[in-house]
Amino acid sequence: MMERMRRAVGGEKGRMGEWAYGSRKVWEYGSVGVRAFYSLLPYPHTPIRLLPFPFRLFALFLFLLLTAPAHSADIVLPSPQRTVLPNGLTVLILPQEKLPLVVFRMVIRAGAAADPDGKAGLANLTASLLKQGAGGRTAAQMAEEVEFLGGSLEAESTYDATFITGQFLSRDMEKGLSLLADILIRPSFTDEEVERERDQMLATLAQSREDAEYLADIFYNRFLFGRHPYGRPDLGTDTSVAGLTRLDVVEFHRRYYAPNNAFVVVVGDVKPAETIRLVTLLFGTWSRRAVVSRPLPHTTGLQGRRVWLVDKPDMTQSQVCIGNLGIPRNHPDFFPVVVANTVFGEGFTSRLMNEVRVNRGLTYSIGSVFPARKERGAFLIYTSTRNETTGDLIDAVLAELKRFREDGVSETELAAAQQYLRGQFPLSLEGPEALVEQIALIELYQLPADSIRTYSQRIQAVNRADVLRVARQYFAYESLGIVVLGNTAQVKPQVERFGPVEAHVFDEEW
Amino acid sequence: MIRRPLLLVLFLLIPSESFGQRVQVPLTVTRHRLENGLQILAREDHSLPVISFYTFFRVGSRNETVGLTGISHLFEHLMFNGAKKYGSKEFDRVLEANGGFSNAYTITDMTSYYQNFPSDKLELIIDLDSDRMASLALTEESLRSEREVVKEERGLRIDNEVSGAMMEQLYALAYLAHPYRWQTVGWMSDLDNITLQDCRQFFRTYYAPNNAVIVLSGDFKTEEAVALIRTYYGGIPSQPPPRPVGTIEPEQRGERRAVFQKPAELPALAVGYHGPSVRSEDIFVLEVLEVLLARGESSRLYRRLVYEEQAAVSVSAAFPWMLDPGLLTFSVEVKPDQKTEEVEGLLYAEIERLKQEPVPDRELRKAKNILQAEFVKGLETNNGTADNIGMYELLFGDWSMMRTALDRYEAVTAEDVARVARAYLSDSSRTVVTLIPEVE
Structure with missing residues (x-):
């Protein structure tokens, strides 16, 4: 399938038979899921694919369109019913009866950032082992039981949390939740499965080295965050994964998988009273225990301009990442950043898209994101171009950054971005899967309970001065990192003018 | 004039032997047709104040000829670059400034555009949207x-992605x-050679209202929406129907093999078998x-190749729905220390087993449950619903095939x-392409 712009990639299988590797791990990076795209409550690991809008020289008629009354009222959704069980497990339930489906997500408040030093990948290994045998069932029996119901049960860790998500027909909710309870509370973690899963992870790492977009991002994070946990790949490295043992897994599970360090969200064609009864029955005996979370160090960011080249001589295109630190999810500047980034780097009319793709034809895909996490995440501009135009592409990006920081946005651009964000927001609430994601993010980052209802107002409250201020603060220009994954021999002469160049061999440290 | 709408109410019945219950999903779609042939x-x-608006055109790389490969997809990009009323860059700007988003x-076998x-x-x-169908501005620039x-x-x-490059090799062989020989994106040299004249011709032939279907799902009143569509699209003239695709792929007599050499991390294997058209009775089987x-x-190939033998990182199969006989493909990413020949042997052994031994009841039931749940999930959003309706309409010739899909899955037997x-x-x-990683 050829799309105008890549939206969703990874292990997805399309009906039309586009080639899709059936990898078990879907790289969220680089995949602009439609949902993530609209989500203003960004999924922690997925960059906030916020939205677009430039609007430089625009005609009067457009102005008239824009000044028409705001289109849709604030979204009013019933609040999820919230219950805390005696063992500390928080339960959030939102009935939605449109389709006979139920989606639930258990969130453990510990992810890859909690991997001990030298053990990167442990949170993900632990998560993926949950399903490989539990509650007296083998891995094969477990997979068969889930799939027999036409359901799914997937576990993975982002930096800030571990998510176990189940999707079933609503008539199968009881069975689905009981499978969840087994894998969460009673995983087998046999030696054989640990070994198998670790080998699988190593092979997945090798596979990931063929994905230039993902790879460039890994290197970018390493250079940007250094020794901070956000600088380590959440799937680990060859060395770290090879060293993981069953004891590590058991210890990680014992330390963090506790009801008082978790919450569960259930959305779909369900009855709250019945659901609470079921959750209490299945999870009520899960015992509370003291959880000591490792506090995350503060990130420091880059001083001055640095260029990192990662050599992959067979590539005919350079994969480019540019940026510096962004914001944490809880930051008061979140909404101004969302609006500013919409103008600068999201969608088909962003300044980056307009200048670099539409006017210059230098790339197929370009955008900027702020993956906001518990601590400050990155500000990242991602793009690619053929080897010969790598220098031109970086020039064009830097020029846009400079202009954005100097001039900010016009009233027209601001209004357009706000209208776009508000118009697209309801689409991030369509269906139980989307709602589970939004509710889980609000709970995980302890955002205001009225986040969905007040979203529109908060976007609308951003003014031009706010945008200019955050443009100067977060859209780095003087101090920034440039990572180019590609053919170093061809690219190096084009990038030396941007700052001190450090050359890396692609295979090192994997 | 609009033909009286044909009202079809779809109740999807999901049977389940294990639970003896049926699940109902109401889906009501009405059909309308303008005089110029636009469907x-x-x-x-009405659950959320949003609409997904799709336009499907009955054209894709299937309609292309040698020398013009990739024109359907290149043309799709051009549809966003300005028309008569909304000029260059205005489509996205106006759309997004009004809270909309578009992609295509x-x-x-088809080209599809949507706005949410x-x-x-x-x-x-x-x-x-009607502005560009009526009067797209095609310029050299x-x-x-x-x-x-x-x-x-x-x-x-394709060129920098192993999986894309492998698929290109497999289909071309x-x-x-x-x-179907070439990938939808086309060959690089053809992309260089397509002219503005080619694009004009392409537009006139394939983007006529009688070659298009509009599908909309969401918060609107059907009568009003259809009246608006008639007002804006009604004056676009129809065109003679495009020349049908007449090429029939000759029967393959004997295995074809190729080795693909490329720097890569893992060996890989792509295997294809010629399948039927989507219109075949066998498509649901x-x-x-x-x-x-x-x-x-719990699937057979995953169990065997990935889990038990630990010979592969991943395995996937894609049996696409295509208007002309398509290709049933398998892709395997082989573990670095394993040989592709051995993995190939395992794959064929599993295929042979399916031919020889009847599938156990519970396993067959599982496959049906997966497909039926997937079908319901496809209706979770307006976008997914509209996309599905359009896909069924174009591929099967009638969207209401959706009404029988679940029964057709249900009817499949072990035999x-x-x-x-x-x-x-x-x-x-069979056609086989193996990737042997080159050392950089």
């Missing part, structure tokens, strides 16, 4: 810039005559077959599975 399929859903995709937007903007969207963008896209998806073999961790495996997964119609 409209409308489905109301091109595949072998707040429901009070319906007329504006119809104005925008727009072609020049978009050509470069598409070449970058080809670089990203499996098809001798039919346009093949869905079940695909699920049995390669969907989920059907074995019969269809024997009919299509035969050694002599």
Whole structure:
């Protein structure tokens, strides 16, 4: 399938038979899921694919369109019913009866950032082992039981949390939740499965080295965050994964998988009273225990301009990442950043898209994101171009950054971005899967309970001065990192003018 | 004048032996047709103030000829570059400034455009979209810039992505005559050679209202929406129907093999067998077959290749729905220390087992449950619903095939599975591409 712009990639299988590797791990990076795209409550690991809008020289008629009354009222959704069980497990339930489906997500408040030093990948290994045998069932029996119901049960860790998500027909909710309870509370973690899963992870790492977009991002994070946990790949490295043992897994599970360090969200064609009864029955005996979370160090960011080249001589295109630190999810500047980034780097009319793709034809895909996490995440501009135009592409990006920081946005651009964000927001609430994601993010980052209802107002409250201020603060220009994954021999002469160049061999440290 | 809408109410019945319950999903779609041949399929859903508006054109790389490969997809990009009323760059700007978002995709058999937007903007969207169908502005400048963008896209998806490159090799080897030979993105040199004249001709022929279907799902009143569509699209003249695709792929007699050399981390294997057209009775049996073999961790190929033998990182199967006989493909990423020949042997052994031994009841039931749950999930959003309605309409000739899909899955028997495996997964119609990683 050829799309105008890549939206969703990874292990997805399309009906039309586009080639899709059936990898078990879907790289969220680089995949602009439609949902993530609209989500203003960004999924922690997925960059906030916020939205677009430039609007430089625009005609009067457009102005008239824009000044028409705001289109849709604030979204009013019933609040999820919230219950805390005696063992500390928080339960959030939102009935939605449109389709006979139920989606639930258990969130453990510990992810890859909690991997001990030298053990990167442990949170993900632990998560993926949950399903490989539990509650007296083998891995094969477990997979068969889930799939027999036409359901799914997937576990993975982002930096800030571990998510176990189940999707079933609503008539199968009881069975689905009981499978969840087994894998969460009673995983087998046999030696054989640990070994198998670790080998699988190593092979997945090798596979990931063929994905230039993902790879460039890994290197970018390493250079940007250094020794901070956000600088380590959440799937680990060859060395770290090879060293993981069953004891590590058991210890990680014992330390963090506790009801008082978790919450569960259930959305779909369900009855709250019945659901609470079921959750209490299945999870009520899960015992509370003291959880000591490792506090995350503060990130420091880059001083001055640095260029990192990662050599992959067979590539005919350079994969480019540019940026510096962004914001944490809880930051008061979140909404101004969302609006500013919409103008600068999201969608088909962003300044980056307009200048670099539409006017210059230098790339197929370009955008900027702020993956906001518990601590400050990155500000990242991602793009690619053929080897010969790598220098031109970086020039064009830097020029846009400079202009954005100097001039900010016009009233027209601001209004357009706000209208776009508000118009697209309801689409991030369509269906139980989307709602589970939004509710889980609000709970995980302890955002205001009225986040969905007040979203529109908060976007609308951003003014031009706010945008200019955050443009100067977060859209780095003087101090920034440039990572180019590609053919170093061809690219190096084009990038030396941007700052001190450090050359890396692609295979090192994997 | 609009023909009286045909009202079809779809109750999807999901049977389950294990639970003895049926699940109902109401889906109401009405059909309308303008005098210029434009078809409209409308489905109301008022749960959120949003609409998904799709336009499907009956054209894709299947309709292309040698020398003009990739024109359908390149043209899809050009549809965003300005028309008469909304000029250069205005489509996206007006749309996004009004809270909408648009994207499009091109595949072998169709090209599809969609807008997701707040429901009070319906007329504006119809104005925008009809403007480009009525009077697209095709300019040298727009072609020049978009050509470069598409070449970058080809670089990203095919030339610098192992999986894309492998698929290109497989199809080019499996098809001798039919346009399915080339990937939708086209060959690089053809992208360089497509002219503005080619694009004008392409537009006139394939983007006529009588070659299009509009599907909308969401928060609108059908009568009003259809009236608006008539106002804006009604005056666009119809064109003579495009020349049908007549090429028939000759029967493959004997296995074809190729080795693909490229720097890569892992060896890989791509295997294709010639399958039937989507209109074949066997297409739903093949869905079940695909699920049995390669969907989920309890699937046969995953169990054998990835879990038990630990010979592969991943395995997937894609039995695509295509208007002309398509290719049933398997892709395996082989572990670095394993040999592709051995993995190939394991794959064929599992295929043979399906031909020889009847699938146990519970396993067959599982495959049906997976497909039926997937079907319901496809209706979770307006976008997914509209996309599905359009896909069924174009591929099967009538969206209401959706009404029988679940029954067709349900009707599949163990004998059907074995019969269809024997009919299509035969050694002599097989094409194999292996990737041997080159050391950089």
